[in-house]
Amino acid sequence: MKKIFFPRLFQLLSVIWGVGTLTFILMRALPGDMAYRIAASRYGQDNVSSDAADLVRQELNLDQGAVVTYFSWLKELLQGNLGRSLVSDEPVWQILQHMLGHSLLLASVALFLSFFIAIPLGLLGATFGKKVDQGIVVFSTTIRAMPVFVVGLIFILVFSIHWNWLPVAGFGSPEHIVLPALSLAFTLAAISNRVVRNAAIKAFYAPFYRFAQIKGLSSGRTFLRHGSRHIALPVVAFLGIQLVGMIEGIVMIESLFSWPGIGHGLAHAIFARDIPVIQGAALLMGILFVVLNTLVDLVCYRLDPRARRQA
Amino acid sequence: MQSFLRLFGRPTRFFLLLSLFITMTASAVAADNPTPTSQNTLSISGPFEFTSLDPSKNGYIYTRMQVLETLLGVDNQGHLIPELATKWQVSDDGLAWRFTLRKGVVFHDGQPLDANAVVKSLSIAMGKHGTLARAPISNIHAVSEDEVEIQLTRPYTLLGAVLANYANSILSPDSYGRKGNVLAMSGTGPYELFQYAPPHKLVVKQFAGYWGKKASIPFASYLTGHRAESRVLQARSGQADIVFGVDPASIPMLQRLPNVSVFDDALPRTIVLKLNSGYPSLNDVRARQALSLAINRRGIANAVLRSPGSQTEQLLPASFADWHLPNIKAPEQPVVKAQKLLASLGWHLNQDGVLERDGKPFELTLITYADRPELITVATAIQAQWARIGVKLKVNMSNSSAIPAGHQDGSLQVALMARNYGFVPDPLGVMLSDYGRTGGDWGAMNWNDESVDRDLATLQSVTDKKVRHQLAQHVAQVIYQDRPVIPVTFYKQHTAVNSRVKGFHFDPFERTFYLNDMVFVSR
Numbered sequence A: 001m002k003k004i005f006f007p008r009l010f011q012l013l014s015v016i017w018g019v020g021t022l023t024f025i026l027m028r029a030l031p032g033d034m035a036y037r038i039a040a041s042r043y044g045q046d047n048v049s050s051d052a053a054d055l056v057r058q059e060l061n062l063d064q065g066a067v068v069t070y071f072s073w074l075k076e077l078l079q080g081n082l083g084r085s086l087v088s089d090e091p092v093w094q095i096l097q098h099m100l101g102h103s104l105l106l107a108s109v110a111l112f113l114s115f116f117i118a119i120p121l122g123l124l125g126a127t128f129g130k131k132v133d134q135g136i137v138v139f140s141t142t143i144r145a146m147p148v149f150v151v152g153l154i155f156i157l158v159f160s161i162h163w164n165w166l167p168v169a170g171f172g173s174p175e176h177i178v179l180p181a182l183s184l185a186f187t188l189a190a191i192s193n194r195v196v197r198n199a200a201i202k203a204f205y206a207p208f209y210r211f212a213q214i215k216g217l218s219s220g221r222t223f224l225r226h227g228s229r230h231i232a233l234p235v236v237a238f239l240g241i242q243l244v245g246m247i248e249g250i251v252m253i254e255s256l257f258s259w260p261g262i263g264h265g266l267a268h269a270i271f272a273r274d275i276p277v278i279q280g281a282a283l284l285m286g287i288l289f290v291v292l293n294t295l296v297d298l299v300c301y302r303l304d305p306r307a308r309r310q311a
Numbered sequence B: 001m002q003s004f005l006r007l008f009g010r011p012t013r014f015f016l017l018l019s020l021f022i023t024m025t026a027s028a029v030a031a032d033n034p035t036p037t038s039q040n041t042l043s044i045s046g047p048f049e050f051t052s053l054d055p056s057k058n059g060y061i062y063t064r065m066q067v068l069e070t071l072l073g074v075d076n077q078g079h080l081i082p083e084l085a086t087k088w089q090v091s092d093d094g095l096a097w098r099f100t101l102r103k104g105v106v107f108h109d110g111q112p113l114d115a116n117a118v119v120k121s122l123s124i125a126m127g128k129h130g131t132l133a134r135a136p137i138s139n140i141h142a143v144s145e146d147e148v149e150i151q152l153t154r155p156y157t158l159l160g161a162v163l164a165n166y167a168n169s170i171l172s173p174d175s176y177g178r179k180g181n182v183l184a185m186s187g188t189g190p191y192e193l194f195q196y197a198p199p200h201k202l203v204v205k206q207f208a209g210y211w212g213k214k215a216s217i218p219f220a221s222y223l224t225g226h227r228a229e230s231r232v233l234q235a236r237s238g239q240a241d242i243v244f245g246v247d248p249a250s251i252p253m254l255q256r257l258p259n260v261s262v263f264d265d266a267l268p269r270t271i272v273l274k275l276n277s278g279y280p281s282l283n284d285v286r287a288r289q290a291l292s293l294a295i296n297r298r299g300i301a302n303a304v305l306r307s308p309g310s311q312t313e314q315l316l317p318a319s320f321a322d323w324h325l326p327n328i329k330a331p332e333q334p335v336v337k338a339q340k341l342l343a344s345l346g347w348h349l350n351q352d353g354v355l356e357r358d359g360k361p362f363e364l365t366l367i368t369y370a371d372r373p374e375l376i377t378v379a380t381a382i383q384a385q386w387a388r389i390g391v392k393l394k395v396n397m398s399n400s401s402a403i404p405a406g407h408q409d410g411s412l413q414v415a416l417m418a419r420n421y422g423f424v425p426d427p428l429g430v431m432l433s434d435y436g437r438t439g440g441d442w443g444a445m446n447w448n449d450e451s452v453d454r455d456l457a458t459l460q461s462v463t464d465k466k467v468r469h470q471l472a473q474h475v476a477q478v479i480y481q482d483r484p485v486i487p488v489t490f491y492k493q494h495t496a497v498n499s500r501v502k503g504f505h506f507d508p509f510e511r512t513f514y515l516n517d518m519v520f521v522s523r
Helices: A002-029 A034-043 A050-059 A066-078 A092-127 A129-145 A148-162 A174-204 A207-214 A219-256 A262-272 A275-303 A305-310 B002-006 B010-032 B055-064 B115-126 B159-163 B228-237 B248-255 B285-293 B297-304 B334-344 B374-388 B402-409 B428-435 B450-459 B465-482
Strands: B041-046 B072-074 B080-082 B085-090 B096-101 B137-144 B147-152 B191-197 B201-206 B219-224 B242-244 B260-275 B355-357 B363-369 B392-398 B414-420 B485-498
Touching: A002 A066, A002 A275, A034 A050, A034 A262, A034 B055, A034 B402, A050 B402, A092 A129, A092 A174, A092 A219, A092 A262, A092 A275, A129 A174, A148 A174, A148 A219, A148 B228, A174 A219, A207 A219, A219 A262, A219 A275, A262 A275, B041 B228, B072 B159, B080 B085, B096 B115, B115 B137, B115 B147, B159 B428, B191 B219, B228 B242, B228 B248, B228 B485, B248 B260, B248 B485, B260 B285, B260 B374, B285 B334, B285 B465, B285 B485, B297 B374, B297 B485, B363 B374, B363 B402, B374 B392, B374 B414, B374 B485, B402 B414, B414 B428, B428 B450, B428 B465, B450 B465
Parallel strands: B041 B219, B041 B242, B363 B392, B363 B414
Antiparallel strands: B072 B080, B085 B096, B096 B147, B137 B147, B191 B201, B201 B219, B242 B485, B260 B414, B260 B485
């Protein structure tokens, strides 16, 4: 346990510093005048001018050197202060709370739904012969080959336009989350069902599985006692990798469905050069990755008796 | 009831009565405090985000949703009309404007509107980025409880129009924090703020104490839809009652739907090419004229924008008679004329079909921005049309701020933009900032005409309508001839409106959505 926990704690601190520093450097390295970008986001396209940019530059003290700005950010960070948005002047923490709440909700529902799609599909592919498996491969490849917003659009066309069951976009009621979560879930399940399938085949043809069958256990009992844990291990480990991929999808999905999450917020903050929000969002996402991966490791640790024995 | 209750034991009876009481209280509270539902809420979808309560930043969304109001309003022709001020007088020397405030106006927080509230709001607006900061104001003070006077350092005919701009909305004094930042929004409009979830969602609720025509629809919501296709699908599914900024390609599909009407409304916004008149290949007026001639405006209006008749070679439409030249006709054989003009400047086609002079090709880089989806398609159409005369155009998609930034650092060559000449309801406001002595971020670049500069300066103080007309016509004529910018088409706002909404009409100055004129019809 300690072997997992302490390296991860160190990793967490490194991620906080590394992500914050890297985003700072990258944002400063982007071409274009920051003051103009911020002014455009603050005052809108009709009212952005060099006067507005000068005002922003003066107000935010943008002329002070990058090094001074960086160290003042680091100092504030050590005090637990993420600063204020350069565009809206709201505390970054408040903005992130609003966005992160929505994103976590969307991601958890999507992940939950993806299990319900991936596990049966993977087991079907592993159990019911080549033709079924090939059909699932075609389905998975088709979904994965499509950009996630196309999957979202197809769902909108079917469920919102054709059947008029669910809203096209927005948030605020449970029905609003169904389509964005389903779109994400399908893209996640398109790959994870293959991991389930491979893990299942590996387990089904393993000597210990055969032995369990030969000694007279029913197929259900064999699966539950000897198969499920074995299959779960690579699937849970793969989950950690999928969380990275989910960010890619979540930006597009949040944009398409007007979902006020962190992915979409981060993209807009980058357009606006709102560095404190970018740093805060990237930092929070970095922390989340470490925390979630630690959780994945802990679950694997619980699932795999070999790891416990080694410890 | 009592015999029914006797069927139960004492604790069960207690819980039954308690539940009944809670249900009835909750129903009564719900009846007094209705919540937004799809039946009682006018659902609006538009492309623009909002991140602040400050009117100097995102005031347009609050005046459009009719939460905030200004001292003066504007009718569809651009004439000033009373709003929170019922009348206004300008002193003979033009240096003092006195406004009489409407009686019986209350803010959403219950405070009455008085001169001190107006002075506070306007003084705060003056200290922020916006139209009032640029006005030559020396003092704003309360003359009496319902009279406000604004003193100027020089005559400024634009002041009335400037006061109609969203950034100069009047808020309750309690809305502001110590530094003039807006902490809570309390305006005077027919709707008050109900839910504020930046940057996507805003819900407003009808305000029973409104001084004018009261709203009949209890709630209205605004949802930012970033993707044009997502907004169109909201209109199509009926989720949104009104969808602003419908992309031209989706119009025929929406027009086929029985439950949706598409409105096309002309705006004082024009799609314009901004040229760097100091750039070597653009510094001769003949080159700029040739580029203008090579644009097939009718084709762009019909095929790209699907707004037949919106093509133009002028900055402002005919409804702005002062600034519109009535006798401009489309030239015949424009491409041939363009080629001749370029040949007269020494340009000749090389073997790749690109114009060349002194061994250098005629190459330009155009920047445009993604906020308005049609700009990129218009840019690529112009790219193809200029290629026919041998001009190679590279199109760069950027952020709107790239245009003023490119103007200031001199790197801009050509920019395509949708310029809003009604930002201040008198076009003089924008013309001054775009075509004054040093040009403007969104106007002329490295181009100057003394007569234009002089006339624009004079227009700020002249009140005589005839003289104003003559001066504005002269400015329009010089800009048309010299082409520091090339107008392409007038902008049309395409709006999809669901059939359950009656009373929709569009404000060409984009100040209000006229929500209080709309009603739901039963189907």
